[in-house]
Amino acid sequence: MASGAAPCGLVAFVKRDCPTCALVVPVLRALADAGPLTIYTQDDPDFPERLDAVDDTSLEQSWKNKIETVPTLIRLERGRETGRAVGWQRGEWESLSGVDRLGTDLPELRVGCGSLSVDPRHAPALRARFGGAILQARRVDLEAEDDFEAMFERGWSDGFPLVPPTAERVLNMLDGTTRRPDHVVAIVPPSLVECTVEKVAINAVMSGCKPEYLPVVLAAVEAACTDEFNMHGLLCTTMPAGPVIVVNGPIRHRIGMNSGVNVFGQGNRANATIGRALQLVVRNVGGGRPGEIDRATHGNPGKFSFCFAEDEEGSPFDALATSRGLAPGSDAITLFPGEGPRCVVDQISRDPESLARSFAVNLRTIHHPKLIIVFDAILALGPEHARVFRDAGWDRQRLTGRLMELLDIPGEELMRGAGGIAEGVPGDLAGAVLPKFGPNGILIVHCGGSAGLFSTIIGGWAGGDVGSRPVTREILR
Amino acid sequence: MTRTILDPTNETTPATRPRLPRLESLAGVTIGLLDISKPRGDLFLDRLQENLTGVGALVRRYKKPTFTKPAPVDLRQQVAVECGAVIEALAD
Numbered sequence: 001m002a003s004g005a006a007p008c009g010l011v012a013f014v015k016r017d018c019p020t021c022a023l024v025v026p027v028l029r030a031l032a033d034a035g036p037l038t039i040y041t042q043d044d045p046d047f048p049e050r051l052d053a054v055d056d057t058s059l060e061q062s063w064k065n066k067i068e069t070v071p072t073l074i075r076l077e078r079g080r081e082t083g084r085a086v087g088w089q090r091g092e093w094e095s096l097s098g099v100d101r102l103g104t105d106l107p108e109l110r111v112g113c114g115s116l117s118v119d120p121r122h123a124p125a126l127r128a129r130f131g132g133a134i135l136q137a138r139r140v141d142l143e144a145e146d147d148f149e150a151m152f153e154r155g156w157s158d159g160f161p162l163v164p165p166t167a168e169r170v171l172n173m174l175d176g177t178t179r180r181p182d183h184v185v186a187i188v189p190p191s192l193v194e195c196t197v198e199k200v201a202i203n204a205v206m207s208g209c210k211p212e213y214l215p216v217v218l219a220a221v222e223a224a225c226t227d228e229f230n231m232h233g234l235l236c237t238t239m240p241a242g243p244v245i246v247v248n249g250p251i252r253h254r255i256g257m258n259s260g261v262n263v264f265g266q267g268n269r270a271n272a273t274i275g276r277a278l279q280l281v282v283r284n285v286g287g288g289r290p291g292e293i294d295r296a297t298h299g300n301p302g303k304f305s306f307c308f309a310e311d312e313e314g315s316p317f318d319a320l321a322t323s324r325g326l327a328p329g330s331d332a333i334t335l336f337p338g339e340g341p342r343c344v345v346d347q348i349s350r351d352p353e354s355l356a357r358s359f360a361v362n363l364r365t366i367h368h369p370k371l372i373i374v375f376d377a378i379l380a381l382g383p384e385h386a387r388v389f390r391d392a393g394w395d396r397q398r399l400t401g402r403l404m405e406l407l408d409i410p411g412e413e414l415m416r417g418a419g420g421i422a423e424g425v426p427g428d429l430a431g432a433v434l435p436k437f438g439p440n441g442i443l444i445v446h447c448g449g450s451a452g453l454f455s456t457i458i459g460g461w462a463g464g465d466v467g468s469r470p471v472t473r474e475i476l477r
Numbered sequence: 478m479t480r481t482i483l484d485p486t487n488e489t490t491p492a493t494r495p496r497l498p499r500l501e502s503l504a505g506v507t508i509g510l511l512d513i514s515k516p517r518g519d520l521f522l523d524r525l526q527e528n529l530t531g532v533g534a535l536v537r538r539y540k541k542p543t544f545t546k547p548a549p550v551d552l553r554q555q556v557a558v559e560c561g562a563v564i565e566a567l568a569d
Contacts, residue, residue: 138483203485
């Protein structure tokens, strides 16, 4: 029992607009005659008449005591609750109060009504008012300014409007995770500051996320801030890449993600806001802003948000996260440092060898056909292309292996000056054969609409030890 | 009516420190040359080393493991302890 109530005795919560509360008024009189009784009334301080009810129209005591139904009768001993009865049940009330023959002219049992403190019209505001103490973030008071303009002016936006992160919305967002608000998720570059679950939730609210998306955002923030993923370098580079989130597992369906038509495009709230939330965390918590630490020459539109789900059900292959070591069926994200997507058109190939060759000649061009090894890639296999490999019985390993073979390139083609192009690999490479990609450098994902003999390539930036490695993480609620 | 929202930033204020005074002379001063592992940074630093030693400076060379990540703490400490000034070759 919260402070403010009698340390011993009985406490009742009632409202006038409840027939059961009206029914038990004679019982409350009997209890008041028998011993200490405090009555909190939610809607009318004059109810019940002549019983000196305490005005709880603010609903503070009702909220703090987690009252869901009125009437509720609570027994206190030395300030601690030792029992409660919900609604009217003669036996329970007699047992709780120690008073016999209560309300003998009343029915044995009568259910109560909903407490105003859990009414959806009041509950969010009550939680923000009385439960907001768990939030540590600085409060920013907005007076005459327009809320949306105020957030732009403070530099919090990526260029699009933000949802104002009120305490109500942030508390609601935090319902999406079991983690405590003050739990430190990661050390976020470039400022290398601790980022709590609460700060992630604030940025997720601003991004437009629903609470059920929060675990995906948390996993993405954790993955981005690993030494392997090297968000610092990805942010600082003049290259156009940014974090790309690929989601696997049943959570894709639970939160309504898109893995089909227009998978990299607009129109799906989860896809759009999860990727944006990660970037807002990097911007607002990490301090990574374009023109400051972010030095991208061109950047790419995916730096607003780049997040999508794999179509696992339609895929001829295992899920991306499974291929990267997680148990099948895991909820997981794979974070990839990627540039913008680029289409591969092949409307003629109907055998896997021909289609693999089409992919290979396109994959070779990532960043430059004469530059090798340091760039990874996602190959997003469209369903109509995937069908060719399914029909031929190729699995992920076979396609990946064949692509690696096809992307072993004669050194003569790569050397500086070869083809009349100064750019290329330094040194005399005559007779050498060099791979376009390092080990595990091609990540195959199945996604996209069911029509169109197309796939898509998403190039990486500096990979391996010198840059960023893709990171796969389980999504934990 | 006042509306209250929560601060999405890290709420820290960057520390500001005054710059060290400019060196009066390079003679006898140890100058660190930091290669960040970008291509051709070494060529630039080789040339600087010639010039610096020509005016009597002592030169120590350092190298980051990769240009994409901040210098390791140990390396930063080492440079700070061993040098009077440091020059970094930033890009190719």
